[in-house]
Amino acid sequence: MILVENAAIATVDPAGREFTSGHVLVGDDGRIAAVGAGPFTGTAEGARRIDGTGCLVTPGLVNTHHHLYQWATRGLALDETLFGWLTTLYPIWGRLDAEIVGAAAGAGLGWLALSGCTTSMDHHYVFPRDGGDVLAAEIEAARAIGLRFHPTRGSMDLSRKDGGLPPDHVVEDTDEALAATEAAIDHWHDPSPESMLRIAVAPCSPFSVTTRLMTESAELARRKGVRLHTHLAETDDEEEFCLKQFGCTPVEYAERVGWLGDDVWLAHGVHLDDSAITKLGATGTGVAHCPSSNARLGAGSARVRELLDHGVPVGLGVDGAASQEVSHLGAELRQALYTARSRGGPQAMDAREALRLGTVGGARCLGRQDDIGSLEPGKLADLVMWRLDGLGHDGIDDKVAALVFGPPARVDLALVGGRPVVERGELTNADADTLTARARAAHRRLLRVA
Numbered sequence: 516m517i518l519v520e521n522a523a524i525a526t527v528d529p530a531g532r533e534f535t536s537g538h539v540l541v542g543d544d545g546r547i548a549a550v551g552a553g554p555f556t557g558t559a560e561g562a563r564r565i566d567g568t569g570c571l572v573t574p575g576l577v578n579t580h581h582h583l584y585q586w587a588t589r590g591l592a593l594d595e596t597l598f599g600w601l602t603t604l605y606p607i608w609g610r611l612d613a614e615i616v617g618a619a620a621g622a623g624l625g626w627l628a629l630s631g632c633t634t635s636m637d638h639h640y641v642f643p644r645d646g647g648d649v650l651a652a653e654i655e656a657a658r659a660i661g662l663r664f665h666p667t668r669g670s671m672d673l674s675r676k677d678g679g680l681p682p683d684h685v686v687e688d689t690d691e692a693l694a695a696t697e698a699a700i701d702h703w704h705d706p707s708p709e710s711m712l713r714i715a716v717a718p719c720s721p722f723s724v725t726t727r728l729m730t731e732s733a734e735l736a737r738r739k740g741v742r743l744h745t746h747l748a749e750t751d752d753e754e755e756f757c758l759k760q761f762g763c764t765p766v767e768y769a770e771r772v773g774w775l776g777d778d779v780w781l782a783h784g785v786h787l788d789d790s791a792i793t794k795l796g797a798t799g800t801g802v803a804h805c806p807s808s809n810a811r812l813g814a815g816s817a818r819v820r821e822l823l824d825h826g827v828p829v830g831l832g833v834d835g836a837a838s839q840e841v842s843h844l845g846a847e848l849r850q851a852l853y854t855a856r857s858r859g860g861p862q863a864m865d866a867r868e869a870l871r872l873g874t875v876g877g878a879r880c881l882g883r884q885d886d887i888g889s890l891e892p893g894k895l896a897d898l899v900m901w902r903l904d905g906l907g908h909d910g911i912d913d914k915v916a917a918l919v920f921g922p923p924a925r926v927d928l929a930l931v932g933g934r935p936v937v938e939r940g941e942l943t944n945a946d947a948d949t950l951t952a953r954a955r956a957a958h959r960r961l962l963r964v965a
């Protein structure tokens with residue numbers, strides 16, 4: 516048992532309950548046993564007591580879009596559009612192997628944990644023929660850090676010779692990709708409520724995947740009861756591609772191939788007209804909002820206010836480490852708020868709504884809203900205690916505002932299912948210097964061989 520006391524608490528529950536000084540009790544089953552105002556008055560014999568004075572406790576942040584392997588190719592193609600950036604990096608990614616992906620994932624997931632993330636997805640879609648088991652490598656990295664992990668078995672099968680964007684050597688045969696995706700689900704996917712590992716099906720994007728792979732991926736996911744994810748409506752170039760190739764917009768294409776529904780969440784959703792937003796809302800299709808990546812690539816800014824007003828489940832994503840360099844999920848709260856306000860004025864989003872996107876909104880995208888995303892008795896004890904009494908935050912009395920508007924806060928404690936993954940700003944289960952050294956070696960080797 517763990518008992519946190521004397522902390523400000525934002526539960527992000529449906530009633531939006533907050534306490535200026537309260538307690539959270541975590542049971543031995545890894546679930547929240549109690550949360551409320553003031554000190555805990557029941558019996559908590561044998562509990563480890565943690566003093567949260569000067570801190571804010573929130574649900575752990577949920578990262579809904581990422582490409583961990585890209586940690587090995589950060590700082591490249593810095594001034595390119597998405598298509599220019601991709602065509603620069605595809606040949607390098609074609610030389611990935613399990614060691615590089617494992618090293619990149621370890622660094623990326625360690626960094627995410629230190630930024631307040633307790634659950635992350637990963638969209639992996641590059642499977643070089645002689646690269647070994649890259650999916651197993653990143654799953655092992657997540658286990659080592661201790662994060663709840665939703666990796667996807669992604670895919671690409673539309674190369675340049677067939678009218679797609681990626682070069683021939685980084686795509687897979689359609690049947691092989693589908694078979695490998697099914698095998699990954701059978702081998703790894705755990706549907707239990709406590710699950711630390713769930714697989715989703717994630718062909719990459721309209722410009723790198725055939726219509727057949729999109730359609731059959733949706734059929735496979737539904738037959739297996741797993742979720743669907745892809746990139747959609749990220750840039751004007753993609754919209755042009757869809758209009759030319761399919762004679763329709765990206766969302767119309769998604770609808771045509773069976774990709775709208777409450778078991779689907781889409782990365783980006785930047786270029787959406789009113790009818791597309793209405794369709795996403797009516798079908799319960801989620802959006803992984805990645806404001807820093809969209810800004811880094813100059814892709815545009817998503818119409819988040821309109822998405823939320825239409826009931827679209829919206830979560831936050833850092834997106835690939837190479838398309839935004841920061842990969843800090845805590846900082847993405849502020850970026851989401853600023854992006855919404857830069858489009859729609861100061862009323863477009865407040866600090867609490869930004870926190871909802873980063874927590875329960877993300878949980879909805881991943882289909883985990885019954886398990887995580889808010890601090891309520893019975894839910895899994897995935898929580899973060901942010902230190903807000905230092906130079907950067909002290910004096911902002913509204914602690915949720917301090918977290919979202921202020922500089923990225925230090926994570927004093929992060930629990931996943933009641934187990935610590937970060938304590939006093941350090942990883943509990945891994946050494947940051949070791950992760951850094953391994954990732955550096957992977958980056959250097961990849962650039963040398965590519």
Ligand SMILES: [Zn+2]
Binds near residue numbers: 580582638746
């Ligand atoms: Zn992405």
